[in-house]
Amino acid sequence: xxxxxxxxxxxxxxxxxxxxxxxxxxxxxxxxxxxxxxxxxxxxxxxxxxxxxxxxxxxxxxxxxxxxxxxxxxxxxxxxxxxxxxxxxxxxxxxxxxxxxxxxxxxxxxxxxxxxxxxxxxxxxxxxxxxxxxxxxxxxxxxxxxxxxxxxxxxxxxxxxxxxxxxxxxxxxxxxxxxxxxxxxxxxxxxxxxxxxxxxxxxxxxxxxxxxxxxxxxxxxxxxxxxxxxxxxxxxxxxxxxxxxxxxxxxxxxxxxxxxxxxxxxxxxxxxxxxxxxxxxxxxxxxxxxxxxxxxxxxxxxxxxxxxxxxxxxxxxxxxxxxxxxxxxxxxxxxxxxxxxxxxxxxxxxxxxxxxxxxxxxxxxxxxxxxxxxxxxxxxxxxxxxxxxxxxxxxxxxxxxxxxxxxxxxxxxxxxxxxxxxxxxxxxxxxxxxxxxxxxxxxxxxxxxxxxxxxxxxxxxxxxxxxxxxxxxxxxxxxxxxxxxxxxxxxxxxxxxxxxxxxxxxxxxxxxxxxxxxxxxx
Amino acid sequence: xxxxxxxxxxxxxxxxxxxxxxxxxxxxxxxxxxxxxxxxxxxxxxxxxxxxxxxxxxxxxxxxxxxxx
Numbered sequence: 001x002x003x004x005x006x007x008x009x010x011x012x013x014x015x016x017x018x019x020x021x022x023x024x025x026x027x028x029x030x031x032x033x034x035x036x037x038x039x040x041x042x043x044x045x046x047x048x049x050x051x052x053x054x055x056x057x058x059x060x061x062x063x064x065x066x067x068x069x070x071x072x073x074x075x076x077x078x079x080x081x082x083x084x085x086x087x088x089x090x091x092x093x094x095x096x097x098x099x100x101x102x103x104x105x106x107x108x109x110x111x112x113x114x115x116x117x118x119x120x121x122x123x124x125x126x127x128x129x130x131x132x133x134x135x136x137x138x139x140x141x142x143x144x145x146x147x148x149x150x151x152x153x154x155x156x157x158x159x160x161x162x163x164x165x166x167x168x169x170x171x172x173x174x175x176x177x178x179x180x181x182x183x184x185x186x187x188x189x190x191x192x193x194x195x196x197x198x199x200x201x202x203x204x205x206x207x208x209x210x211x212x213x214x215x216x217x218x219x220x221x222x223x224x225x226x227x228x229x230x231x232x233x234x235x236x237x238x239x240x241x242x243x244x245x246x247x248x249x250x251x252x253x254x255x256x257x258x259x260x261x262x263x264x265x266x267x268x269x270x271x272x273x274x275x276x277x278x279x280x281x282x283x284x285x286x287x288x289x290x291x292x293x294x295x296x297x298x299x300x301x302x303x304x305x306x307x308x309x310x311x312x313x314x315x316x317x318x319x320x321x322x323x324x325x326x327x328x329x330x331x332x333x334x335x336x337x338x339x340x341x342x343x344x345x346x347x348x349x350x351x352x353x354x355x356x357x358x359x360x361x362x363x364x365x366x367x368x369x370x371x372x373x374x375x376x377x378x379x380x381x382x383x384x385x386x387x388x389x390x391x392x393x394x395x396x397x398x399x400x401x402x403x404x405x406x407x408x409x410x411x412x413x414x415x416x417x418x419x420x421x422x423x424x425x426x427x428x429x430x431x432x433x434x435x436x437x438x439x440x441x442x443x444x445x446x447x448x449x450x451x452x453x454x455x456x457x458x459x460x461x462x463x464x465x466x467x468x469x470x471x472x473x474x475x476x477x478x479x480x481x482x483x484x485x486x487x488x489x490x491x492x493x494x495x496x497x498x499x500x501x502x503x504x505x506x507x508x509x510x511x512x513x514x515x516x517x518x519x520x521x522x
Numbered sequence: 523x524x525x526x527x528x529x530x531x532x533x534x535x536x537x538x539x540x541x542x543x544x545x546x547x548x549x550x551x552x553x554x555x556x557x558x559x560x561x562x563x564x565x566x567x568x569x570x571x572x573x574x575x576x577x578x579x580x581x582x583x584x585x586x587x588x589x590x591x
Contacts, residue, residue: 152573155565155569155572155573156573158562158565158566158569161562161565162560162561162562166561167561190583192581192582192583193561193562193564193565193582193583193584194565194572194580194581194582195579195580195581195582196572196575196578196579196580196581197579198550198551198575198576198577198578198579198580199577200550200551200579201551201579234576237576237577422573427573427574427575427576428573428574
């Protein structure tokens with residue numbers, strides 16, 4: 001089989017993470033306490049491919065691009081990175097996409113900054129682009145187009161842009177522009193170097209193609225955009241579009257017919273599906289969940305917001321009603337990622353004034369605590385993310401966040417602190433680097449670490465990796481948790497003796513960190 | 523939708539684009555053609571503008587580039 005257009009990414013993207021989406025986060029870290037091969041096996045095992053080297057499951061974003069191209073009549077397909085060679089002898093265009101090409105997004109960037117070692121997602125992508133089959137194809141005139149949610153990172157990595165001979169970078173929702181770019185590349189016409197798709201040029205619902213092959217872990221989008229307007233988030237800049245149920249069902253069928261028995265509903269806030277303003281739509285949500293369970297044994301949410309959890313439960317008992325649909329003999333818990341961002345009311349008012357709606361922003365810490373109680377009671381296990389180093393953050397803000405973390409001690413969750421990355425309305429602000437860390441940040445990171453270590457064993461054993469089939473992974477992760485605990489105790493002792501300022505004075509920047517520091521300061 | 527095409531010759535910088543946008547702030551789509559010898563130097567020249575942009579569609583082309591491949 002020959003292809004004109006090959007779509008791919010590196011191994012950390014072309015994998016199903018053993019069917020456990022959350023293990024994908026392990027690819028944002030460097031290999032710690034174990035060989036890189038073992039680390040990669042935990043987070044990014046080789047996926048099943050068909051006889052042509054097409055992965056059975058592929059990233060949803062790449063599936064959308066593939067669908068847009070095939071619908072427009074192009075000979076294009078997603079190919080596993082280990083099967084590129086024969087295709088690149090004939091292909092004229094290579095399209096690559098990634099969540100985090102250069103480990104500049106959170107949480108990759110803080111693992112890199114804190115450990116001084118490059119995360120495996122970056123290592124894996126650089127290895128891919130330096131493969132001889134790509135280099136040789138490039139010499140023969142292959143056009144390379146890069147896109148995806150991390151497209152912005154190319155602007156900060158011009159040396160790689162030059163080294164890999166990237167012809168075009170597309171930043172934003174690409175479904176409307178990709179066919180035109182493909183036609184230009186195939187016809188030898190002039191390609192733009194860079195395309196940013198602004199809010200006026202995003203595809204309408206009708207223009208968003210439906211996937212033609214299965215997505216990783218059965219992920220399907222149910223809407224795009226978010227009305228909350230948080231300043232650090234790029235999604236909020238795009239118009240709100242709800243997929244109708246029949247469109248969602250057609251994509252569910254694609255995944256089910258590929259043999260998948262699990263589904264992830266993707267939205268910035270799943271509980272906002274079909275909402276009128278910020279008022280949840282119980283009928284739409286109940287129908288959506290019943291529809292998913294018709295096709296799949298298990299279901300997960302990509303994201304929800306804490307305000308919506310509290311409000312939906314208080315007004316409609318909706319969390320109870322949804323989990324009654326979801327929980328059965330196949331599924332007894334639900335996983336989700338949630339942005340906690342800050343425990344400070346002042347900072348919340350400045351950067352995310354609508355985050356607590358319909359409650360006033362002054363109630364934000366109470367909204368967080370009440371929502372966490374609802375989630376805990378319903379066996380919904382969140383990975384909470386905090387942002388450190390937001391513009392205008394003060395010591396007082398950090399104290400309030402630390403106090404809120406104390407109030408969350410007894411709720412089952414992981415809490416991951418993330419360094420501020422300039423995106424969304426704050427895209428032109430400065431990066432938060434290790435040298436900006438203060439005692440308050442270190443205290444928050446310490447609290448997050450011990451909270452997460454305390455709950456991680458429970459989550460791994462009782463929820464996430466139950467059963468004999470998951471024993472090797474469970475064992476590897478428990479070993480890793482034990483290693484991190486040991487290391488954390490050593491670091492704490494060091495911090496007690498020296499203090500954070502002392503540590504900063506004593507430390508010299510490691511060689512591995514220098515490329516990142518240089519890029520972020522440029 | 524209002525579109526603006528700007529050509530940057532040798533020695534011209536991002537200031538020309540910023541000046542044009544100040545006079546036409548309602549432009550929603552911007553096409554910038556930059557005289558360049560390679561495919562990365564226009565991005566280097568415009569990086570500040572591109573990093574800070576969130577609201578407009580922007581397309582950047584290199585004029586007169588030599589293919590590096």
